[in-house]
Amino acid sequence: MNIKTADEKQRKQSLIAETALKMFEENDFYDISINAIAQKSHIAKGTVFNYFKTKENIFMHLLLVGYQEFFLQTLKQLQQAKLTSVDELKSFLLANTKDLIENHLTLIKLNALRGPILEGKASREETIEGRQKLYEVHEELAKCIHDLLPSIDVKTANKIFIIQSSIASGLINLSNLDSFNQEPIPGNMDDFKVSILNDSIETFDFYLTGLLGK
Amino acid sequence: MNIKTADEKQRKQSLIAETALKMFEENDFYDISINAIAQKSHIAKGTVFNYFKTKENIFMHLLLVGYQEFFLQTLKQLQQAKLTSVDELKSFLLANTKDLIENHLTLIKLNALRGPILEGKASREETIEGRQKLYEVHEELAKCIHDLLPSIDVKTANKIFIIQSSIASGLINLSNLDSFNQEPIPGNMDDFKVSILNDSIETFDFYLTGLLGK
Amino acid sequence: MNIKTADEKQRKQSLIAETALKMFEENDFYDISINAIAQKSHIAKGTVFNYFKTKENIFMHLLLVGYQEFFLQTLKQLQQAKLTSVDELKSFLLANTKDLIENHLTLIKLNALRGPILEGKASREETIEGRQKLYEVHEELAKCIHDLLPSIDVKTANKIFIIQSSIASGLINLSNLDSFNQEPIPGNMDDFKVSILNDSIETFDFYLTGLLGK
Amino acid sequence: MNIKTADEKQRKQSLIAETALKMFEENDFYDISINAIAQKSHIAKGTVFNYFKTKENIFMHLLLVGYQEFFLQTLKQLQQAKLTSVDELKSFLLANTKDLIENHLTLIKLNALRGPILEGKASREETIEGRQKLYEVHEELAKCIHDLLPSIDVKTANKIFIIQSSIASGLINLSNLDSFNQEPIPGNMDDFKVSILNDSIETFDFYLTGLLGK
DNA sequence: TATGAATGAGCGTTCATTCAT
DNA sequence: GATGAATGAACGCTCATTCAT
Numbered sequence: 001m002n003i004k005t006a007d008e009k010q011r012k013q014s015l016i017a018e019t020a021l022k023m024f025e026e027n028d029f030y031d032i033s034i035n036a037i038a039q040k041s042h043i044a045k046g047t048v049f050n051y052f053k054t055k056e057n058i059f060m061h062l063l064l065v066g067y068q069e070f071f072l073q074t075l076k077q078l079q080q081a082k083l084t085s086v087d088e089l090k091s092f093l094l095a096n097t098k099d100l101i102e103n104h105l106t107l108i109k110l111n112a113l114r115g116p117i118l119e120g121k122a123s124r125e126e127t128i129e130g131r132q133k134l135y136e137v138h139e140e141l142a143k144c145i146h147d148l149l150p151s152i153d154v155k156t157a158n159k160i161f162i163i164q165s166s167i168a169s170g171l172i173n174l175s176n177l178d179s180f181n182q183e184p185i186p187g188n189m190d191d192f193k194v195s196i197l198n199d200s201i202e203t204f205d206f207y208l209t210g211l212l213g214k
Numbered sequence: 215m216n217i218k219t220a221d222e223k224q225r226k227q228s229l230i231a232e233t234a235l236k237m238f239e240e241n242d243f244y245d246i247s248i249n250a251i252a253q254k255s256h257i258a259k260g261t262v263f264n265y266f267k268t269k270e271n272i273f274m275h276l277l278l279v280g281y282q283e284f285f286l287q288t289l290k291q292l293q294q295a296k297l298t299s300v301d302e303l304k305s306f307l308l309a310n311t312k313d314l315i316e317n318h319l320t321l322i323k324l325n326a327l328r329g330p331i332l333e334g335k336a337s338r339e340e341t342i343e344g345r346q347k348l349y350e351v352h353e354e355l356a357k358c359i360h361d362l363l364p365s366i367d368v369k370t371a372n373k374i375f376i377i378q379s380s381i382a383s384g385l386i387n388l389s390n391l392d393s394f395n396q397e398p399i400p401g402n403m404d405d406f407k408v409s410i411l412n413d414s415i416e417t418f419d420f421y422l423t424g425l426l427g428k
Numbered sequence: 429m430n431i432k433t434a435d436e437k438q439r440k441q442s443l444i445a446e447t448a449l450k451m452f453e454e455n456d457f458y459d460i461s462i463n464a465i466a467q468k469s470h471i472a473k474g475t476v477f478n479y480f481k482t483k484e485n486i487f488m489h490l491l492l493v494g495y496q497e498f499f500l501q502t503l504k505q506l507q508q509a510k511l512t513s514v515d516e517l518k519s520f521l522l523a524n525t526k527d528l529i530e531n532h533l534t535l536i537k538l539n540a541l542r543g544p545i546l547e548g549k550a551s552r553e554e555t556i557e558g559r560q561k562l563y564e565v566h567e568e569l570a571k572c573i574h575d576l577l578p579s580i581d582v583k584t585a586n587k588i589f590i591i592q593s594s595i596a597s598g599l600i601n602l603s604n605l606d607s608f609n610q611e612p613i614p615g616n617m618d619d620f621k622v623s624i625l626n627d628s629i630e631t632f633d634f635y636l637t638g639l640l641g642k
Numbered sequence: 643m644n645i646k647t648a649d650e651k652q653r654k655q656s657l658i659a660e661t662a663l664k665m666f667e668e669n670d671f672y673d674i675s676i677n678a679i680a681q682k683s684h685i686a687k688g689t690v691f692n693y694f695k696t697k698e699n700i701f702m703h704l705l706l707v708g709y710q711e712f713f714l715q716t717l718k719q720l721q722q723a724k725l726t727s728v729d730e731l732k733s734f735l736l737a738n739t740k741d742l743i744e745n746h747l748t749l750i751k752l753n754a755l756r757g758p759i760l761e762g763k764a765s766r767e768e769t770i771e772g773r774q775k776l777y778e779v780h781e782e783l784a785k786c787i788h789d790l791l792p793s794i795d796v797k798t799a800n801k802i803f804i805i806q807s808s809i810a811s812g813l814i815n816l817s818n819l820d821s822f823n824q825e826p827i828p829g830n831m832d833d834f835k836v837s838i839l840n841d842s843i844e845t846f847d848f849y850l851t852g853l854l855g856k
Numbered sequence: 857t858a859t860g861a862a863t864g865a866g867c868g869t870t871c872a873t874t875c876a877t
Numbered sequence: 878g879a880t881g882a883a884t885g886a887a888c889g890c891t892c893a894t895t896c897a898t
Contacts, residue, residue, distance in 0.1 A: 003859060003898070012861090028330040030244065034889060044863045046891080055889065111387040112326050116242045119395045128399055135406060142405070158405040162388055163417060166408075170384025173325040174376055181333045185342055191356070191372040192349060194380075203377060203421050210420025223878095248872060258880040260875085269872065431877070431880060440882090456758045458672065462868060472884045474870080483868065539815040540754050544670040547823045556827055563834060570833070586833040590816055591845060594836075598812025601753040602804055609761045613770055619784070619800040620777060622808075631805060631849050638848025676893060686859045688896085697893065 013051045015041050017065070020058050024106050029059060029113055056121040063110040063118070064130035070104055071137045071161070075144060083148050090208050093160065097204050101168055101197050108168045152212065163207055168200045227265045229255050231279070234272050238320050243273060243327055270335040277324040277332070278344035284318055285351045285375070289358060297362050304422045307374065311418050315382055315411050325383045366426065377421055382414045441479045444469050445493070448486050452534050457487060457541055484549040491538040491546070492558035498532055499565045499589070503572060511576050518636050521588065525632050529596055529625050536596045580640065591635055596628045655693045657683050659707070662700050666748050671701060671755055698763040705752040705760070706772035712746055713779045713803070717786060725790050732850050735802065739846050743810055743839050753811045794854065805849055810842045 004012070019041045023032045034055055038045040052058045074096055083089050100108070119127070142157035175196050176182075178189030233255040237246045248269055252259040266272045288310055297303050314321070333341070356371035389410050390396075392403035432440070447469045451460045462483055466473040480486045502524055511517050528536070547555070570585035603624050604610075606617035661683040665674045676697055680687040694700045716738055725731050742749070761769070784799035817838050818824075820831030 004861065009861090028334075030331070033887080035887095045889095046863055046865095047861075049890065050861065053890095109330075115387070115390055117244070124394060127394055131394070131399060132401065135401075135403075139405065155405050162391070162406070162408060163413070166384035166388045166413075167381065167417070168384070169387045170325075170380035170382070173329065173383045174380045176329055177376070180338060180341055180345070185345060187346065187349075189349075191353065191369050192376070194376060199373075199377070199380075202424075203381070203417075206421045206424025207417050210416075210423055226878095247870080252881095259882095260873090260880055261878080263873070264878065432882065437882090456762075458759070461866080463866090473868090474884055474886095475882075477869065478882065481869095537758075542815070543818055545672070552822060555822055559822070559827060560829065563829075563831075567833065583833050590819070590834070590836060591841070594812035594816045594841075595809065595845070596812070597815045598753075598808035598810070601757065601811045602808045604757055605804070608766060608769055608773070613773060615774065615777075617777075619781065619797050620804070622804060627801075627805070627808075630852075631809070631845075634849045634852025635845050637852055638844075675891085680860095687861095687894090688859055689857080691894070692857070 009051075012043075012047075016043075016048055016051055017058060017062055021062055021066075021106055024059070024062070024109065029117060053123055053126075054121050056118045057123055057126060059110060059113060060118045060122040060127055061130070063107065063114060064127070064134050066104065066107045066110070068130075068134050068137055070100065070107060071134070071141050075137065075141045078141070078144055078148075086149060086151070086212050089145065089149060089152075090205070090212070093164070093208060094201055094205060097164055097168070097201055098197065100164070101200055105172075105196075108165060108172055111165060111169045112173070156211070160208070160211070164204055167203045167207070168196065171196045171200050171203075223265075226257070226261075227275075230257070230262055230265055231272060231275055235276055235280070235320055238273070238276070238323065243331060267337050267340075268335050270332045271337055271340060273324060273327060274332045274336040274341050275344065277321065277328060278341070278348050280318065280321045280324070282344075282348050282351050284314065284321060285348070285355050289351065289355045292355070292358055292362075300363060300365070300426045303359065303363060303366075304419070304426070307378065307422060308415055308419060311378055311382065311415055312411065314378070315414055319386075319410075322379060322382045322386060325379055326387070370425070374422070374425070378418055381417045381421070382410065385410045385414050385417075437479075440471075440475075444471070444476055444479055445486060445490055449490055449494075449534055452487070452490070452537065457545060481551055481554075482549050484546045485551055485554060487538060487541060488546045488550040488555050489558070491535065491542060492555070492562050494532065494535045494538070496558075496562050496565055498528065498535060499562070499569050503565065503569045506569065506572055506576075514577060514579070514640050517573065517577060517580075518633070518640070521592070521636060522629050522633060525592055525596065525629055526625065528592070529628055533600075533624075536593060536600055539593060539597045540601070584639070588636070588639070592632055595631045595635070596624065599624045599628050599631075651693075654685070654689075655703075658685070658690055658693055659700060659703055663704055663708070663748055666701070666704070666751065671759060695765050695768075696763050698760045699765055699768060701752060701755060702760045702764040702769050703772065705749065705756060706769070706776050708746065708749045708752070710772075710776050710779050712742065712749060713776070713783050717779065717783045720783070720786050720790075728791060728793070728854050731787065731791060731794075732847070732854070735806070735850060736843055736847060739806055739810070739843055740839065742806070743842055747814075747838075750807060750810045750814060753807055754815070798853070802850070802853070806846055809845045809849070810838065813838045813842050813845075 016037060020032065020037050023037065023040065034048055035045055037058070038048050041048070048058075052061065077096070078092065081088070081092055083092060138158060138161065139154070141161065142154045145152055145157040145160075146154045171194055175194045177192040177194060179185055230251060234246065234251050237251065237254065248262055249259055251272070252262050255262075262272075266275065291310070292306065295302075295306055297306060352372060352375065353368070355375065356368045359366055359371040359374075360368045385408055389408045391406040391408060393399055444465060448460065448465050451465065451468065462476055463473055465486070466476050469476070476486075480489065505524070506520065509516070509520055511520060566586060566589065567582070569589065570582045573580055573585040573588075574582045599622055603622045605620040605622060607613055658679060662674065662679050665679065665682065676690055677687055679700070680690050683690075690700075694703065719738070720734065723730075723734055725734060780800060780803065781796070783803065784796045787794055787799040787802075788796045813836055817836045819834040819836060821827055
């Protein structure tokens with residue numbers, strides 16, 4: 001048990017990361033203690049620190065690797081999609097947004113932690129390395145779009161994905177206006193209901209139309 | 215002097231709230247301690263708790279009252295604006311967004327705290343009371359828009375303001391992608407620069423066009 | 429119990445400091461935990477931090493205030509002693525050294541912590557303030573000697589007290605060479621026995637003779 | 643290769659010890675972790691524990707072996723020096739002190755660890771064995787002095803070297819009184835400057851004169 | 857013999873909250 | 878109403894040491 005292969009090490013790191021991710025689905029960063037992550041992972045507290053230097057690093061890893069994977073998957077889907085028009089791209093992106101929200105909502109929640117909470121204590125080196133990898137995938141994705149539809153330049157294509165996350169991230173913050181702590185607020189709150197999924201898609205749809213033309 | 219008038223009471227509460235607001239402009243919720251708020255307000259720590267039952271209540275108050283004031287001000291401006299077309303409304307709303315971002319950025323930052331952080335510990339009663347007041351103003355604002363431009367129904371008008379905040383809030387989360395802890399990341403990061411103001415306005419502009427028609 | 433006078437506050441600070449001092453007589457800095465200090469003082473751990481910002485500050489306080497008191501007491505004794513010759517001064521200083529070692533040994537042990545351990549985490553402000561007060565007393569003491577015996581300049585008089593502590597501090601480090609963990613080492617260890625008191629006084633005596641003339 | 647010769651074993655032990663020594667030149671005992679020693683030695687953490695049962699044993703070894711080597715070297719130099727008078731011995735010892743401070747300052751720093759820190763956790767057996775070897779060299783050195791200058795008895799000669807280390811060790815503790823964390827303290831601190839080398843030699847010179855005559 | 861992953865007790869420190877005055 | 882001293886649970890994190898391989 002003493003010498004782990006890179007693969008075994010990765011697996012344990014993933015165990016920790018995935019435990020943290022699961023917990024983050026239901027709890028806030030500050031309500032998740034390293035102790036709890038360790039317990040749920042059935043390992044000792046110290047072991048967590050053998051794999052991540054700080055608590056913030058865990059969540060930064062979640063954000064960076066999670067987005068990398070999401071964009072890589074998006075890239076693959078894009079390559080298979082053989083888009084031929086802006087309209088088809090729009091459809092593709094809206095479906096992609098649905099996937100992001102339905103299956104990767106934590107990524108979007110993690111965005112809100114990055115600047116104010118994680119960067120202060122996450123390791124600069126690791127973060128920048130992870131970010132650069134992420135940016136590479138992002139650029140590749142953008143280039144792929146540009147290749148398919150040359151009228152969309154690379155910068156614009158990059159921006160599309162930034163705005164995609166922005167919209168979803170913002171709608172999370174404004175969701176549940178009709179309840180308090182999951183319990184409904186008395187009175188007719190219909191006008192304040194937000195559907196993260198529907199409103200994100202609608203907003204992103206309008207955005208894409210505005211950006212790329214009717 | 216033993217018995218404070220309601221007015222005096224309000225004044226001290228405002229003092230605390232405004233101090234907290236100023237601190238929130240530059241620091242994260244978790245980096246602002248009650249102790250620091252008390253010191254900056256030149257009052258005792260215990261006094262803070264005479265006016266707000268919990269730390270979370272302070273920031274919930276900031277959010278609810280801040281938005282009330284912002285929407286009241288918006289309402290006034292709207293009443294003076296004498297809009298006659300959807301296009302004029304759009305211009306009005308974009309200018310209003312600029313004001314929101316330039317002068318009330320903390321409101322938008324507070325949105326990100328509400329669900330995951332504040333609701334867990336804020337007093338249910340006070341929050342719901344504050345929220346209902348806020349919703350009233352919000353409704354009034356929406357109705358005003360509907361009165362000016364009957365083609366826009368009240369529910370839609372309400373939604374406009376929710377999306378306005380959503381967009382700005384989301385872009386805050388995605389800003390500073392080209393730096394780490396305020397310091398620039400090496401490499402050409404042009405494609406990842408976000409301007410909260412410009413991108414919010416662009417996105418909101420496209421949204422309004424999509425929603426209300428070109 | 430809520431508003432303490434300066435005097436009451438000082439008394440609690442002293443309680444903590446004296447508890448720490450007592451513990452330091454028998455244990456090493458790293459074997460004394462804040463928890464233990466709090467328990468022995470019959471107060472809560474948090475209360476300790478209301479009076480000292482860091483653990484290091486406690487011991488820095490002990491060092492600075494302890495020496496201040498010792499030098500003030502020495503100054504008083506000196507003023508009463510009416511010395512008229514270098515020989516009388518020597519006798520005075522040797523008796524003073526005896527007092528230092530017999531009744532203030534912790535001060536000498538604290539010297540060994542100062543540079544390598546305390547300075548790294550003690551508050552700069554407080555330390556420098558405490559040091560400057562200490563230096564003033566030190567200077568006053570030196571001036572007093574110069575006034576009594578003008579052949580001894582102030583700088584030399586200051587040095588005398590620095591060397592006094594040095595010698596005792598060094599001999600502490602070299603003491604107990606004939607035992608291990610308080611238990612005697614087998615064999616005849618007579619040649620390695622150190623008497624902190626006797627050897628300090630002998631060494632200091634020789635030093636003073638060399639410095640001030642037979 | 644499964645069975646290491648005694649020589650190979652010694653070589654790895656020396657590697658660890660020398661790495662620790664180098665680190666101790668610049669860092670405090672508590673700032674040097676076994677992990678760091680292992681890394682700097684390019685061996686595994688567990689390997690360190692194959693050669694030293696505890697962290698304290700490493701530094702105890704450094705102290706005992708370091709002093710053995712220093713005294714052996716001193717002995718050799720003494721045998722070559724052909725001293726014929728107390729004055730020549732004094733000169734020899736002062737030069738030896740200069741060497742000790744300039745080239746073996748860590749030995750003196752280690753003295754301060756021995757009693758309060760190392761003995762508590764260092765292995766009794768190994769320590770006593772090392773100490774006895776050290777005492778033998780020490781005695782030999784003392785006897786050599788006695789043989790050269792019969793007026794100096796062996797006990798006195800032993801003591802000379804104990805006081806030599808004491809003085810230097812004490813002056814280390816009292817050095818840097820004119821700065822805080824390497825930064826100068828405001829104000830004229832001339833009277834509180836300590837030169838470990840010069841003041842050690844002066845003090846030791848006076849001591850030797852007092853002990854051995856004029 | 858060498859390894860390094862796992863451990864977990866223990867640390868200093870923070871801070872919202874209480875409550876006697 | 879105002880105060881601020883007291884509290885203590887909870888936190889992230891360290892690190893010497895163990896031991897299966």
